[in-house]
Amino acid sequence: MPAEPAPDRLAAPGAGTREIVRNEKLRKSFGDLEVLKGVDLVVEQGEKVVLIGRSGSGKTTILRCINYLERPSAGAIFVNGARIGRVGADGAERDMTDAEIAAARVEIGMVFQRFNLFPHLSVLENVTIGPMRVRGTPRAEAEAMGRDLLRKVGLEDKAGAYPERLSGGQQQRVAIARSLAMQPRLMLFDEPTSSLDPELVGEVLRVMRRLAKEGMTMMIVTHEMAFAEEVADRVIFIDGGVIVEQGPPGDLLRRPRSPQLQLFLQSVLERR
Amino acid sequence: MTALALPTGVDLHLYILGTLLAGAGVTVVCTAGALVLSVAAAALLAGLQSFGGVAARVCVFAYVEFFRAIPVLALLFILYFGLATIGLKMSPMPAAILGLGLNGAAYCTEIFRAGILAVPSGQSEAARAIGMRRWQVMRWIVLPQAVRIVLPALTNLAINILKNTSVASAVAAPEIMFLARNLVNETYLSPQIYLSVCLVYLLISVPMMKLAGWLETRVGVTAAKR
Numbered sequence: 001m002p003a004e005p006a007p008d009r010l011a012a013p014g015a016g017t018r019e020i021v022r023n024e025k026l027r028k029s030f031g032d033l034e035v036l037k038g039v040d041l042v043v044e045q046g047e048k049v050v051l052i053g054r055s056g057s058g059k060t061t062i063l064r065c066i067n068y069l070e071r072p073s074a075g076a077i078f079v080n081g082a083r084i085g086r087v088g089a090d091g092a093e094r095d096m097t098d099a100e101i102a103a104a105r106v107e108i109g110m111v112f113q114r115f116n117l118f119p120h121l122s123v124l125e126n127v128t129i130g131p132m133r134v135r136g137t138p139r140a141e142a143e144a145m146g147r148d149l150l151r152k153v154g155l156e157d158k159a160g161a162y163p164e165r166l167s168g169g170q171q172q173r174v175a176i177a178r179s180l181a182m183q184p185r186l187m188l189f190d191e192p193t194s195s196l197d198p199e200l201v202g203e204v205l206r207v208m209r210r211l212a213k214e215g216m217t218m219m220i221v222t223h224e225m226a227f228a229e230e231v232a233d234r235v236i237f238i239d240g241g242v243i244v245e246q247g248p249p250g251d252l253l254r255r256p257r258s259p260q261l262q263l264f265l266q267s268v269l270e271r272r
Numbered sequence: 273m274t275a276l277a278l279p280t281g282v283d284l285h286l287y288i289l290g291t292l293l294a295g296a297g298v299t300v301v302c303t304a305g306a307l308v309l310s311v312a313a314a315a316l317l318a319g320l321q322s323f324g325g326v327a328a329r330v331c332v333f334a335y336v337e338f339f340r341a342i343p344v345l346a347l348l349f350i351l352y353f354g355l356a357t358i359g360l361k362m363s364p365m366p367a368a369i370l371g372l373g374l375n376g377a378a379y380c381t382e383i384f385r386a387g388i389l390a391v392p393s394g395q396s397e398a399a400r401a402i403g404m405r406r407w408q409v410m411r412w413i414v415l416p417q418a419v420r421i422v423l424p425a426l427t428n429l430a431i432n433i434l435k436n437t438s439v440a441s442a443v444a445a446p447e448i449m450f451l452a453r454n455l456v457n458e459t460y461l462s463p464q465i466y467l468s469v470c471l472v473y474l475l476i477s478v479p480m481m482k483l484a485g486w487l488e489t490r491v492g493v494t495a496a497k498r
Contacts, residue, residue, distance in 0.1 A: 069397055098406050106403035116398035120416045130402035133412055175398075182402050 018045040019081065020186050020217045021066060026075035028061050035061045037241035038075070043186075048218045050228040050249070053238035054264060059221045062238070063188045066219070067108040068101050080107055080185055106134060109179030113191040115171040117163040123150065123174050124159040127181045134182070142181075149177040153207050169200030173207050180211075187211065189220040225268060229253055237261045278458065288455055288465055292472045295451040300476060302368050302437045302447060307430050309373025314380030321385060322410065332381065339378035345439045347371045352443040368440035368447075376433050383429065387422035388414055420491050427484035431477055448472055 021043040028036040035058045043049050051059040064070040066077055068085050077084050084104050088094050096104070118126050127146040131137035137145070150156045153173040163171055172192055179187060189208065193201040205227050212218060212231045222228060228235055229249040236246040239260045245252060256262045279287050317335060320328040339347070348371040352362060362370070391414045399409040441450035452469045456462045 067401055069400065102400070102403050102405045102408075105401060108401070110398075110401040112394060112398060112401075114394055116392075116394040118395065118398070118413055118417075120420070129412060130404075133408055134403040178398075178402065 019043075020045050020047075020079065021219070022076075022078040023062070023066070024076045024078075026062070026065060026077060027073045028058075028065055028070060029073045034073075035241050036065070036072075039238075039241070039243060041236070041243065043217060043219060045185075045217055046215045048212050048220070048231050048233050050232040050235045051219065051221045051238055052223070052225075052228065052235060052264070057238045058241040059238045060190050063110070063190050063219060063221060066186075066188060067105050067110055068096075069110075079104065102134070106182050107185045109182060109184035109187040111172070111175050111179055111187065111189045111192050113194050115163075115168070115175045115195075117171050117174055117178070119163050121162075122159065123155065123161050123163065123166070126163065126174055127177050130178065130182045146177070146181060149180050150174070152180075152210075153177045154203070167200060168196045169203045172196065172204045176204075176207055176211070186217045186219070189218065189222070191221050191223070193222065193224060223268065225253060225265075237264065239264070284459070284461075285464070288459070288461070288468055289472075291451050291455055292448055292465075292468055295446060295448040296472050296476060298365070298445060298447040299434070299437050302365065302372065302440060302445065303430070303434045303476075305369035306372035306376055306433050306437070309369060310376030310380045310429065310433065311426075313373065313377035314384050317377065317381040318384035318388065321381070322388065323406065336378045336381050339375050340382075344371060344375050344436050345442060347375060348439055348443055364440060364443045364445035367443055368437065368445045372433055372436055372440075375436070376429060379429055379432075380426070383422050383425045384418070386425070387418035390421045391417045420488075423484065423488045423491065427481060427488075430480060430484070434477055434480065435473065 019042055021041070023039050023041040026036050026039040026041070027034065035056075039058075039062060041062070051062065053059045061070060065072045066079065066084070068077075071085060076086070082104065085096055085101065086093050087096055087100065117123075118129070121129060124143060124146050127149055128137075128139070128142040131142040131145065132139060147156055147159060150159055153176055155170060155173055155177070158166060158170065158174075163174070166174065176192075192208065193204050196204065201224070205224065208218070208220070208227075209231060218231075220228075220232075232249045234246060235249045235252045237244050237252065237256075237258070237260070239258075244258050245256065245261050252261070253265065256265055278284065317332045321332045324332070348367060351371050352364065352367040355362060395413050395417065396409045399413040400406075404412065437447055438449040440447050441453065444450060448469055452465050455465050459465070
């Protein structure tokens with residue numbers, strides 16, 4: 001586990017270090033329900049972090065706060081050394097504008113449980129719309145890059161197809177290519193295989209494994225324990241909105257210390 | 273008009289139909305004008321609803337509730353007779369187009385709102401996640417999908433506006449119903465004349481529905497099966 005952040009380090013930390021994500025005392029409530037109750041978390045460049053925990057434990061919310069799809073109730077998030085969501089010095093702090101948040105999100109790819117491909121666009125257009133509309137990449141260049149990415153996820157022959165014609169596994173691989181097209185420094189995966197038929201899980205995990213090998217910084221919420229054990233540098237167990245336990249997958253998954261994790265792993269094993 | 277020179281026999285029926293068809297032109301212009309006004313105003317109102325602050329949303333809400341609640345005829349009388357009393361004299365046609373447009377815009381705003389809401393939230397989340405700004409999400413992701421969703425409802429709106437143009441007869445706009453009533457006064461042949469009125473409305477509305485159906489498949493095709 002990385003060193004605990006010093007409590008007074010609230011001005012953009014991590015500049016010049018290999019830190020990609022830093023959460024400081026992250027809290028998030030939905031109405032009266034407090035989902036995250038103070039999460040401190042640092043992810044370094046190239047690190048693969050897998051978040052596990054029961055549904056409702058807050059692991060998805062952590063990912064959604066990191067790219068500001070959810071606005072944290074308290075605490076601070078830094079991505080690549082820059083605070084996301086709030087800017088300005090103490091006392092003169094303000095919320096980021098729509099444009100500022102959008103610019104910050106370019107660095108952060110996100111893959112959703114339900115793929116969320118754009119149904120009115122072809123596979124290639126799904127991949128190129130980000131570069132073209134957000135980065136202003138010329139069409140020819142964006143399409144060349146898009147085809148490269150589709151080749152990488154094994155779907156170059158589906159470039160002209162529409163999402164509804166693809167299997168869930170293929171859709172998820174397109175979604176990964178769509179995120180990669182923005183050349184992010186960090187990829188967030190929110191249960192990327194949970195809505196797939198079992199026989200389609202492998203093809204998505206293969207793409208993720210390859211991405212991991214290439215050195216992408218990844219934060220993955222998943223119930224695929226074997227995958228976590230194989231790919232993760234660190235597994236973090238979240239329960240009740242706090243980090244209960246974290247460490248290398250071998251230690252954590254084989255020798256859980258907390259009773260909550262023992263219970264959780266038992267229930268996951270029973271489900272298999 | 274005078275009843276002295278009325279034709280007889282087949283000529284009379286042709287005279288009736290010819291007169292009504294002349295009114296059809298006015299009806300079509302009135303429908304088209306009101307529809308364009310409805311859609312344009314509703315686009316503006318729906319935009320305010322999506323991007324404006326609380327005050328803007330309250331204003332849009334008030335507009336929609338107010339104009340949906342009052343009868344088109346009452347609105348038309350206010351525009352035509354009411355405004356005239358304070359010196360704003362309008363001709364029948366502009367008054368009719370404005371009245372039907374203001375009323376249609378209220379319904380159309382609701383249609384647009386429902387269409388935007390019908391696009392799953394995961395779509396805008398995915399778009400925001402690749403760095404799109406709110407207007408880009410709307411322009412490139414939500415609206416293209418919403419257009420497909422709202423087309424059938426827009427067709428209904430257009431047909432309703434077409435039929436509602438008959439209230440313009442109350443302010444003497446020379447559309448189908450106004451001419452029909454004149455014909456009845458001239459000839460006392462109300463059954464034939466009002467059946468002919470139905471026929472003329474059908475002659476306008478059926479092609480409108482065909483056009484809408486064609487648009488729906490076209491938009492669907494480019495979106496999903498190109």
